[in-house]
Amino acid sequence: MTESNGDITRQPRLFLDEPDMTSEAKKTYIGLDHCSYSPRHLGDSKHEFMECDCFEDFRDGVNHACGEDSDCINRATLIECVNGLCNHSCRTDCENQRFQRKQYADISVFKTKRKGFGVRANSDIEQHKFIYEYIGEVIEEEEFRNRMVKYDQQGLKHFYFMMLQTGEFLDATLKGCIARFCNHSCNPNSYVNKWVVNGKLKMGIFANRQIKKGEEVTFDYNVDRYGANAQPCYCEEPNCIGFLGGKTQTDAASLLPQNFADALGVKPSMEKKWMNMMKAKGEKIAKSDTTTVNIDFVNSLQLEPCTKTEDVNRVMSVLLQIDDAFIAEKLLERITLTEDEAMHYQFIKLHGYLICSRLIAMFEDKPDIVWKILNFLTVLPKTTKNGIIHSGIDKKVDSLKNNTRFEPVCEALLEKWSKYETYTRISKKDMTENSKVIDLRRIRLPFGWEIVHENGKPMYYNAQRQIKQANPPTDSAYRSTSNNNLSGGMEPNSRSATPSASTSRYTGSAKYLPAATYPQMQQKRTLSPEEYEKKKKSRVEWEQRELELRKQQEQDLLKARLDQEYQKKSELERIIEEANKQKELERLGKLRQSQEEEEMRKLKKQTSHTNAVENKWVKFFAQHVPNLIKNYQKDVGKDILKESARNIVKSLAQKEVKKNAVRSPPEELSKEKRAKVKTFSIQYMDRLVSKMKEKKGKKEQ
Template sequence: MSSRSLSPPKGAIPPVKLFTDEEDKTQEALKTFKCLDECQYANKRLGNAKHNEFMECDCYEEFEDGTNRACDENSDCINRLTLIECVNGLCGSCGDDCQNQRFQKKEYADIAVFQTKLKGYGVRAQADIESQQFIYEYMGEVIPENAFRDRLIAYDEKGYKHFYFMMLQNGEFIDATVKGSLARFCNHSCNPNAYVNKWVVAGKLKMGIFANRKILKGEEITFDYNVDRYGATAQKCYCGEPNCIGFLGGKTQTDAASLLPQNMAEALAVSVSMEKQWIKMKKSEGQKVVKSEGNNINVEFVESLDPPPCERPEDVTKVMSVLLQVEDNLLAKKLLQRLFNIEDDTSLHHQIIKLHGYTCFGKLLQFFRNDLEMEAKLIDFLLMLPKTTKNGIITSHIDKEVDQVKQLHKALAEPCDKLLAKWSDFETYKRITKKDIKEASNRMVDLRRIRLPPGWEIVHENGKPMYYNAQLKTKLHQPPSGSSKTFNTRRQPTNSNANKSSMKRSRLDDGEYERQKLRRLEKEKEAIEKVKEEETRALKLRLEMENQKKSELEKIIAEANKLKDIEREEQAQLQKEKEEKRLKKKNNHLEHKWNKFFASFVPSLLRKYEQQDALSHEHAKQCARDIVKILTSKELKKDGAKAPPEEPSKDKRTKVKQFTASYMSKFLLKYRKKHTSRS
């Protein structure tokens, strides 16, 4: 399933249907499956976001009527813009329980299940839902692709009519067939009012349903499944929209559905009309339109794209949100093309850095580890980015990635050295704390409400917040021009106040004035020393935490290696036992053949002993068995892999006859002696 929607024909405005009078079937529907509070994972590795480290936003907590209003929909929260939720205890400055925690807080819209006429159960809004509002999380069992394939067959054999699979990421699927949430009842529409988007929540990927437009109370909530069918037969579509393609799944759906999921299409500046035109062209050429199973895109269509450069901050936001989660090599290259081709626009380059740019490009350097051309382009692009503080480079560890590129590719050593040298000149600043915000508020400046122009940051210097532009190498005590959402600052001293200060100084003798000046300088020095101590303590604490993490990681790796060694030993032992069994079986088979070979003529050699030496028939049989065993043992000892011939040769018969005679002479000697002593 995907969020890309098809627009209705030009001029067609379908009426909004309301189902307010239909009976609420929510409780009845809940009995048909197991309702989950969270997704269940087949193993702990499934559902993990590609960037492992949690990313902080740069918002600040803002309590109003006991509620933290930080990171709301009107803010410039970088996490919210790049589809990442803030997490209590990890996202420090924005505080706990900010507004960017909709999945974690389960801030679901008021919905109900009702019975449709032709589509089974459906979901309707119980109250108006605003455009872009979070409606519900699509939950279920997160399974790998092999399990997904097995379940497709099993459900088809059981005769299930409705399948509830949604692709989470390449090789991973959400199955809400047996276990899920109410979101599973959202029906397909060729002109939906909702879409699906992928978010990162505490390191895990989540699929959320969001309103595409304002949804009225009583209106059915739908989204475009946009997949090839999962089942034996295609299903008829009953959405009733003017642009309905008639079927869900199968060839019809593949040809008519969009070629890219909505978020990817928007990031690549692809419109529905562009997709339709391309499909039409392919059909006219008699070619099939097929989408890749791994990532639900048409590779040929993506290869044909020549996306334009980003021109607005919104374009950069869309590209960066997809780049942070991208898994496909081709898509990543096309998205980067939009960034690489940006004309000399410092504000857009600052926007890239702001939206977890260093973290994103660090991941991309890993992603293109064996692609020298792409690594060179990434390094060149990083070189042209404007100067900022060093904080983002340190927290993202991108400098280590660049150093690794340098070690692996000698051809890129020079630009890598140049980039690392450039970053080494950047300044590091302490992050603004809640205490700083409180002190700034006392001075009538609310740091939480200041929206700075591109390139400007709020940094901490000598215990005070400052406005810093690394590119211009400028520091200001007051917000720079172009800032918005600022509160009135305290009025500056007038000339009369300055005159009073001057008069006061004149009344003091020079000695007293110098003493006051020294005391003031000492206090300032103490404050600076205190800040330095705090920074040193913070640095030590951070190093201790990093060492602790490193130690824990080393323990985990050692334990994993130990388990691997045990597993290898067990496999080796198992292989050894199998080999021994095989050899034993083979030896038993050969032994049986040699026994049969000798038994074919040895008993006949013993008949004369029955007649001449009055040997009983039973004794003769036992002797024959013993002789056969001894001869077989000798043959296997000579060559354990050799099989007996079909017929004994003359030479073999002679040797066996000689051995039999020798054996019987010894046996008869013992036999006669025994019988003589008895008589």
């Protein structure tokens, strides 16, 4: 087993002969079995727990449900199953309970030559294996900043922080577990990931490649040091640049939290390229005190559609917990760019209707985004109605009908969903009764297929194709899609080997460094434009064949039913009825097609016109607002002033469109209108300045 960094390949260094210092190391802190929360609400996840769709799978007295290679929804979205909450699915003690059952890797503490204590593997640790939970005290941001000052005044050489979520930090400096001794490396063999466990957010350390017995367990701290001086790095890796911390690393670490970066498809090279571009322009990389997201960087991204199940999994795991509207809008854009039906099925499977319901509530004051969500819902393939009912999306859409802009698409959605069928889920009893024929627990269905309950027996159902059968589906086309896209759960890409600003470890020797790239993490290459177009063309041709096949099947079914009735009638009646039915079918077909085309024309025209009018107002106000607020630059700074100008212009434009969606701006700004715009702009900036002064005053206290 070798480890690789770029063109450098070498055997990992082993520390088998170093004495075990675990007992001595544990005397340096107060041990915790679980994270402590003060106050108790800290660490709460935004995600409402839902059962997965797995079946219990007891073999040799062990429940193998929800394992590493399963299609468990919870596991794919970084959520652990909980005994007592999954009673109707995977039951109890499934394999997706590693944090709760403390299924830690065999590790111990040893003394390094220059880095103090370190952690080593006592046996081989396989890739993606859960190593240990990073345990400590979960505290609020104000307490975090107080402790930073306090620890520095006490002369502590090392202290250990991770940002759990916005405004909440995990401190393992005085209380924690042996995971706190994992050192930094510029070429790490593990990474940190955030999981939801029984309603709380937990930080876990996972192997990003195989770790040999005796090898030190390390991860990239990738942390903002709040202006601390750079310190020597002693990781001794071939790619080590020699320092941790300092201004350069502080700027680099502030771009984007790791989980957001993974969901947006951001790679380290993209961040590096953008930072070099900013430096070449002589522009400072601004850091916000209120968010870990660099808005300018995210806005510069050219988002791409999801092409693999891992892409959808990463996006959905963030959307299930997100409270950042800016990132939510960007992730929604990536989802709506996706046209692959297989990815649409994966979106629905991972609580997609619930996500859409929450996003509609989040953006209720932004009709353009709500419009985008509704239109995306119209292209989702047909499934059972269970997810729609459970999420309440049907009620949300029904409430939007009162808005004349949304009425047509809402009516179309409700009409579409009314034709979906509802089924009860497969019970343990149903599974047991049919296990003599086939083991339902080990079936990996192609996209679009579900196991449903009908008349006391399980059936295989494809709502989109309107097929129901007793035996497992053997459609080669769908199975090919399944095999290509369901090869496993989430795998860390070249970025996921490192914790981000939101999963960072704050220490006395901290630094942002690009994550190491390993051969195991590069097996799935990015398609070239030519390959992508070729695959896309192949997909379109296959979908066309499937559509024709489905139409032929529907026609065959209709013909068979008509033939049965035809035999019961006299020859004259058959001739008359056949002619009438043919005319009626043609009339209804033409009418339906005409209605659909008219609705689409109206929707496209209305959307295009509204956006065009709003853009005109934005350009109009942009000529005046910056001059009206330029005197505030000394109070808020150049960057915030620019951002405020954009916000004011956007608000003014939206107000004008809301008043009259068809009226374009005038040639010149009237005196009365200019006074109103000036008043609005000054009030906006006064409120902003007041908030900034109030916040500064609290920090000084």
